[in-house]
Structures are given as C-alpha cells and as structure tokens.
Amino acid sequence: MRAFSRKLNHLVEVYDADLTLVRTFPVPPRSTFQEPGSEGHTVTNPGDQLIYATDRAVLRVDPEGREQWRFDLGERGPKRGVAYTDVALSADDSLVWVYVPNAMADRGDDAWIALDAVTGELRARHTLPTVGHGGDQYPLRDGRMMLEVGEGQDGLRIYLAGPGIEPRDFGWDDRSLCGVSPDETRFVTVAHDSEDLAVHAFPGGEVLFRVTVADFGFDSDDEVYIEWSPGFLDGETIIAVVRGEDEENWWKHFTVDARTGDIKGEMGISTIDEYDLTPLGDGTYVITDTDGTLRRM
Structure with a gap:
C-alpha cells in the first residue's frame, strides 16, 4: 500500500x-x-x-x-x-x-x-x-x-x-472515472447525471455491465442518485454509494459484484459524508471517525 x-x-x-x-x-x-x-x-x-x-x-x-x-x-x-x-x-x-x-x-x-x-x-x-x-x-x-x-x-x-x-x-x-481494478483489467465510471454505474474493459473502454438506481431497489422516479464515489474493494467487489434527497439527505453503501454487476447487499456502515470511504483494493477501506481519527476496516 x-x-x-x-x-x-x-x-x-x-x-x-x-x-x-x-x-x-x-x-x-x-x-x-x-x-x-x-x-x-x-x-x-x-x-x-x-x-x-x-x-x-x-x-x-x-x-x-x-x-x-x-x-x-x-x-x-x-x-x-x-x-x-x-x-x-x-x-x-x-x-x-x-x-x-x-x-x-x-x-x-x-x-x-x-x-x-x-x-x-x-x-x-x-x-x-x-x-x-x-x-x-x-x-x-x-x-x-x-x-x-x-x-x-x-x-x-x-x-x-x-x-x-x-x-x-x-x-x-458524460462519465466520471472513479477507479481501476487491482488487476488493471477494468475500470468503473458513474454517469454525469448519477443515474448509473458502469464497469468497462481496460484499455478498450467497452461497457461490461451497467448498474442503475433501480438495481439497488429504488424507484427511478425517486430523488435517488449513484454518487461519483465507487471504488474497487478488491478484484471481485465494488463499493458504491447511493444518495437520497427527501426530508433529509441520506446515503447508503452497497457492495456490487465487480464481474457481473449483481448487488451483493448493503454494508450497513456510517461515514461522515458520501465521499469519506476510500477502498484500497486489497479488501480493506479507510473511513474517518466523527473525532477525525482514520480507521482501516
């Protein structure tokens, strides 16, 4: 590292x-x-x-x-x-x-x-x-x-x-580059309008799969977006952040299969904002506690 x-x-x-x-x-x-x-x-x-x-x-x-x-x-x-x-x-x-x-x-x-x-x-x-x-x-x-x-x-x-x-x-x-896989065979982007996440072949850029807001279980008519902050937890898993806007803003972290696009599940963790979590590519990630202390999980 x-x-x-x-x-x-x-x-x-x-x-x-x-x-x-x-x-x-x-x-x-x-x-x-x-x-x-x-x-x-x-x-x-x-x-x-x-x-x-x-x-x-x-x-x-x-x-x-x-x-x-x-x-x-x-x-x-x-x-x-x-x-x-x-x-x-x-x-x-x-x-x-x-x-x-x-x-x-x-x-x-x-x-x-x-x-x-x-x-x-x-x-x-x-x-x-x-x-x-x-x-x-x-x-x-x-x-x-x-x-x-x-x-x-x-x-x-x-x-x-x-x-x-x-x-x-x-x-x-219209694509935000958000990370490269540990083996450098793929990279992940998010649409400028935050409607989908895509994994591309490297170096050609061909789209291997897309994940939409609906794939995370949300109605496409809701004020829900995929943040420009996904990254490779490891070669098999992407961490993605879904953000919502209703009575108050909220965000949730999900794991996504980096080979198929299947949603593995919600991580159930809290971060200080939508961009605080940093995947390291080796199965761990870094977040910040409310007191400012960094934690490697």
Whole structure:
C-alpha cells in the first residue's frame, strides 16, 4: 500500500499501513476561489517527501518543508475561474503527472504534463481541448496514467497517456472515472447525471455491465442518485454509494459484484459524508471517525 495521506487546511498528514501517523508536512492553506493556496498533493514511498501544487507552481519538499525543486505554472489571469491543479506520482515514483487547468486559470490551454520526480524537469507536455475545473488521476503499474477532467455542467472527459504516449481520449463527455481494478483489467465510471454505474474493459473502454438506481431497489422516479464515489474493494467487489434527497439527505453503501454487476447487499456502515470511504483494493477501506481519527476496516 502506498503511504496513505490526507490534506487538512494547512498541513498534509502521512500514515503507514496501520494508519499510524508517521509524518506531517506544512503547506499553505487550502486554495479557494477568493484566496490562492495549496491544491493537489501526493507523497513518495515511504512517505518521506511531499509533492504539491499551488495556484502557480508545483513543488517538492522534504519532511521539514524545505523546497527540493519548483516548477512554475505561471500567474493566473484576471478572468480566472475555479481551477484546481492535480498532481499524482507514477507507480514507480519516477514521474509526477500534473493536470493544469489553464483555461479556467486564464493562462492558455489546459495541459497535462509529466515532470521528473527527482529534479522537477519537464519530461512531457500534452495540450488538452478541455476547460476543466480540476482533475483526478489514477496511476497504472506500467507507467501509464488515467485522467478524469471535470468541466462542471459541461461534463467530464477521460484520458489515458504514458511516457512517450500521446493522450487517448475515450470519447465520452458524460462519465466520471472513479477507479481501476487491482488487476488493471477494468475500470468503473458513474454517469454525469448519477443515474448509473458502469464497469468497462481496460484499455478498450467497452461497457461490461451497467448498474442503475433501480438495481439497488429504488424507484427511478425517486430523488435517488449513484454518487461519483465507487471504488474497487478488491478484484471481485465494488463499493458504491447511493444518495437520497427527501426530508433529509441520506446515503447508503452497497457492495456490487465487480464481474457481473449483481448487488451483493448493503454494508450497513456510517461515514461522515458520501465521499469519506476510500477502498484500497486489497479488501480493506479507510473511513474517518466523527473525532477525525482514520480507521482501516
């Protein structure tokens, strides 16, 4: 398991496999639309170096917060909107992949770049035809990376690239990428309108099956949705979250057979919100107690 980390307002906490806190890194406060600050982050294995983005740069720092390198992204323009830079390490920690939402930052075209993780030198730069607010990335064992770009009400785009490989656009604008199976033969998406969950073959993207709100036992006319938060508990099981809106908002966690789409059942657990649970792919998951303590279940 890669070192587990979470970002609080002004620091990043790093935990070992037993979820014992082993290190904290100071970072600028979270970026907001009104005030610039820190954005996406990732930690090296075994969690002794932090790489994070701000509104204008990507930095690598040591445990004391001393800067190892900095890659400048440029100043945001006067017509900037909500733009959140994401960073992720390749599976072997050799490259830092950065989704840069330049269009919304009013500084040019969106970019997906790869930096040398040790030196910060630019290794690849891809221009994307997106106008994204932010992105989420999923590293693959062979060095490739998957990227979801969120364009707000205009939908989402999914890409696949690697060292020396131009990005492949899967051609959808209405699917949210939510996870890759541990054996990297499948990936899971949720519709932009939250009406269904789909499992796709990797790398082709062919739909293997879909699961709808009705499959979870709810009337399709109800105000019930599938959250953009499923993930692979292991190679056989997906955890999905169904959210409802009536007198008060509620959400429930279900397990889904990752091979057939059959609903295994409701998990009967409580989380602080719909997005708190993080499946780790090895049969365990992480949630947060009401006191802020992380638990691996």
